[in-house]
Amino acid sequence: MTGVSLERVIKRYGTTQVIHGVDLEIAEGELCVFVGPSGCGKSTLLRMIAGLEETTDGRIVIAGADVTRADPAERGVAMVFQTYALYPHMTVGENMGFGLKMTGHPREEIARRVKEAARVLQLEPYLARKPKALSGGQRQRVAIGRAIVRHPSVFLFDEPLSNLDAELRVEMRVEIARLHKSMGATMVYVTHDQVEAMTLADKIVVLRAGRIEQVGAPIALYEDPGNRFVAGFIGSPSMNFLEGRAEAGGVALPALGQVVATPVRPPDGAVTVGLRPQDLTLVPGEGLGVDIVENLGSVCHVHCQAPDGTRLVVETRGVDAPRSGARVDVGIDPARAYLFDPHGGARLRGP
Ligand SMILES: Nc1ncnc2c1ncn2[C@@H]1O[C@H](COP(=O)(O)OP(=O)(O)O)[C@@H](O)[C@H]1O
Ligand SMILES: [Mg+2]
Secondary structure (H helix, E strand, O other): OOOEEEEEEEEEEOOEEEEEEEEEEEOOOOEEEEEOOOOOOHHHHHHHHHOOOOOOEEEEEEOOEEOOOOOHHHOOEEEEOOOOOOOOOOOHHHHHHHHHHHOOOOHHHHHHHHHHHHHHOOOHHHOOOOHHHOOHHHHHHHHHHHHHOOOOOEEEEEOOOOOOOHHHHHHHHHHHHHHHHHHOOEEEEEEOOHHHHHHHOOEEEEEEOOEEEEEEOHHHHHHOOOEHHHHHHOOOOOOEEEEEEEEOOEEEEOOOOEEEOOOOOOOOOEEEEEEOHHHEEEEEEEEEEEEEEEEOOOEEEEEEEOOOOOEEEEEEEHHHOOOOOOEEEEEEOHHHEEEEOOOOOEEEOOO
16 A cells, blocks of 8 residues: 555645645555646645655655655655756766665665666666766666665656657656556656646646646546636647637627537626637638648647637648638537636536
8 A cells, every 4th residue: 555645735835825735645556647837836745745845734644654744764755856966976876876875775785776777767788877978868767767776655756857858758758657557656746748747647636826626537637627727728739718608509609600509507698618629620611810820740730810819729630731821610519618617717517
């Protein structure tokens, strides 16, 4: 039982509260991703689990034991940071084993664990090298190796791939997924990148301003977001949001001159309609102007503008890309329209 539970966890810096009572269950072996905009409290929460930040109130339980006041070293966790800070004068092997050496592990035990971690991370050919002779991705693997040799019950990652270039980031993302699969360890992974969250997570926790907005499997958050914030944060390109008015038989969208046949009865008639770019189609018409066309080859992101200035992104197949300056209309599948309260952003469901 090496899961993690957070119970009404609160963090205050002086009089400023930044984490406002978070409840969360992370199951044994789960890869749980904290995602949210910069400053929402992801690192703070992770550092509280690690014991690097004091928990002001509430309880943190790891593997069944209350560790709220325990030292970081007593928690059975290992953390991997964005900046991997390897010792430049030590070899890869020495860097990985250094923590164990400091805690007095026997030399043979250290050698055995370093060898095992190097095998898992495919670092065996580099054990005698200095960090400066490694690529960015290899250095980050050494930083992960430093965590693995400690045999933690929980791995904590704080934006470990943010310093890598785009190509390497995708590669390392797959490696971390593979690592999780092969070790079956509990992992908590912080990122501001929703693509990383979608691809890696068993469970995503969407945070905003120190509170949990929603917890769920990646596809559940994509298909069934609980509010406008989550709907807009998960999915790429972002969901389009249009102002609408409820009327008999559906919601009128003045910007598009269309009625979406999805009945709803909001208190004052105002509705925000959310439409994913992937759920829209381009149809012949004159309603919208095509502004920017981003053709990625397989898919194309078509940025359109309505006469009233409303902007809308439609995803099409690359070969179907229209030209900038063309006139189009959009086809809407009412079953794929999400409705939100324009005031608080809560999801509105059915009549
Ligand atoms: N040592 C500190 N003192 C005061 N406020 C802090 C401190 N560290 C972080 N904060 C505040 O806590 C909030 C959450 O920060 P952080 O957890 O680093 O966000 P994230 O990792 O999601 O970008 C921010 O508003 C930040 O300014
Ligand atoms: Mg952070």
